[in-house]
Amino acid sequence: MTYDRQILQILTEVGEKGINVQLLAKHLYNLNSTLFASPDIEDIRSYVQQYLLKNSKSAQSLIESTGRRGYYRLNTQNNADARQLLLAFREHAAEEKEEKPAVDLSLSLFD
Numbered sequence: 001m002t003y004d005r006q007i008l009q010i011l012t013e014v015g016e017k018g019i020n021v022q023l024l025a026k027h028l029y030n031l032n033s034t035l036f037a038s039p040d041i042e043d044i045r046s047y048v049q050q051y052l053l054k055n056s057k058s059a060q061s062l063i064e065s066t067g068r069r070g071y072y073r074l075n076t077q078n079n080a081d082a083r084q085l086l087l088a089f090r091e092h093a094a095e096e097k098e099e100k101p102a103v104d105l106s107l108s109l110f111d
Helices: 002-017 021-032 041-054 080-097
Strands: 063-065 071-074
Touching: 002 021, 002 041, 002 071, 021 041, 021 071
Parallel strands: none
Antiparallel strands: 063 071
């Protein structure tokens, strides 16, 4: 599902400090809201909670708790898949940021 990928992308962007479940749900809500349709924020919040709990049960899981109540991050210490995701999302972000320099196409008033 797209929510899963978006959650992993947000967790990648926040890095080692992690993110609160509520804040993660708000980010996910904003990513999926449009002018004509917006999902229910409570449905997204419950989905995020279930996803994080399901994927943070063992020491080898993809997501881990930071030690603070309600904060989660990618488990880059014990999971090779999390490290690979971190690299893949960073490479993708770097490719998106590469843009050609702007060319001034305006007409000169004094020619």
